[in-house]
Amino acid sequence: MATIAHPVPASEEPRRPNIATADVQLPAVKDYEQVDREIVATLHPTVAWFIGLGVAVFFLILGAAAWMYQIYTGLGVAGYNPPVMWGVYIITFVFWVGIGHAGTLISAILYLFRAGFRTTIYRCAEAMTVFAVMTAGLFPILHLGRPWKFFWLIPYPNWRYLWPQFKSPLVWDVFAILTYLTVSSTFLYIGLIPDIAVLRDREGISPIRKRIFSILALGWRNTDREWRHFARAYLFLAAFSTPLVLSVHSVVSFDFAMALTPGWHTTIFPPYFVAGAIFSGIGMVFTIIIPLRKWFGLKHYVTINHLDAAAKLCLFTSLVVGCAYMVEWFVAWYSGNQVEKDFFANRIWGQWWWASVILYTCNMILPLSLFWQKLRRSPTWLFILSFFINIGMWFERFVIVIPSLSHEFEPWQWTSYRPTWVDYAILAGSFGWFSMWFLLFIKQLPVIAISEVKEIIPPKLRRTRQHGIAAAGGHLPGEHP
């Protein structure tokens, strides 16, 4: 719901492109009919889309085949090297959970903060959240020796009278991830209902699709009563989602912080993880939204101003993450704990120096380029940078997981770790799984929220006012804006 957006009066001076409120303007979108026509047009499948879907399914099958091989052969094929018993699966789990966070940040937190630039990008980010959490949820199961027993983590009445250990971070994770998946899916679907009603009501739609959309739209009729309750419910869902964003990755960070392992047992982990999650998610939003706006011809919806505003958010979270990295070093030094100091020395100058270089370059140094407005407003650079951020954030989790486990307290525990082809195949499969769902989504449902975009388009007016009411956002004189 973008009721917060108020286009500027025509009498004002033309705005400079980097002024914060300018990002809500869509000067090339004239009326509601254009919004319906252009956004609905993105739903037609193309050859490129089918090719993309084929590639995604190929990687998914590759990952599924590797998992089947692992189930048949045993977890030993996954490259674990005791005591490094957390590897690519846990790294990738944290990576995908983190990716999901930007979606909720953009759709919920920026909604509460009245940030207008979210309007045209939040749907994409929200769908990304749901599919990323669906992907993340697979990895703890993949990590289990007997994955078919995963439901033992869920508290349910059973004949053995056994209940999960509620003091275990693993059980906290189950609650946090399932809650996050449920709430973010609900948030996505509730926001979609008015748009599905638009799809249901358009002409020329096949009877089968019309029937499906009719069911999904739940008989939505756009009445004042529906909108009133919708606005209130949406606000509360956003209010619930906001602390959820902060809590979920905090809970994920407890998986590490609760352990007495060098590099993990620190109170900085919850905010450090949350900032990193949002940073990585914004990187993935760029990876997705920049090609989409080009292929779907939506550059006048997702404008350079929107990208500029999102890039500022990216820069801010990068600085927070960079600060967290430095605080980690400081804490290790200031603690006076020799094991902790040795561990950090090994992480940066020891066997994992190359991973640390990738991490710091991608997450701290390259995003500094966004201080330049020219680069913030360059979709090409943002797209390239987003790849570096994705890689850097995967390696951040690598650097958290592997160096700690391979360099614990005693020298006999010191070892190395090398992922196997099974790890790589399942990692690729996770991208295939995520991409498949996302590609299916973008051709079935609108990637831009139709009803919210209409809120920032001046409505048709019968009377032409002297002061250009249409340009003033369509608010009648004397009425609440």
Next chain:
Amino acid sequence: MRGVLGAFREIDAAVEAIEALKRDKLGDIRVFSPTPRHELEHAIDAPPSPVRRYTLIGGLAGLTFGYWIAIWASDYWPLVVGGKAVASWIPYTIFGFEVMVLVGALSTVAGLFISSRVPRLTMMVGYDPRFSHGDYGVWVECTPERAAAAEDVLRAAGAVEVRRER
């Protein structure tokens, strides 16, 4: 349900129609709009949504259940470690919080559905697909005797189409 429906292209015309219908007390008004607009909201002047009550009750129920399930299960099968508390409120706050969010959010959705009366199998009398695209609809529920007056008001306000429905 009997009444008159007026379809409008312009929002100010719809607002004018709503105000005139309310002034003349011709019947209950229902407005269709492709997107929520403050202009329409203020013209209708509806009471606050009751969804917040569902949210509050659901959130409190979830909070209680989250703490209860963890405490009850710990007491049912105690794992005593080093004399520490069997039920520890600090980690159990995670369950209290997560279940509060889960049940609170689902209750909010239930509140939305109940208050909005969705899902519904049939479309309301007077609904027109154009109201989800760009036009505004003003439906006034009234007896046949007052329908003519309502039609006049809607036409005077600038309705592009006025029709009686039942």
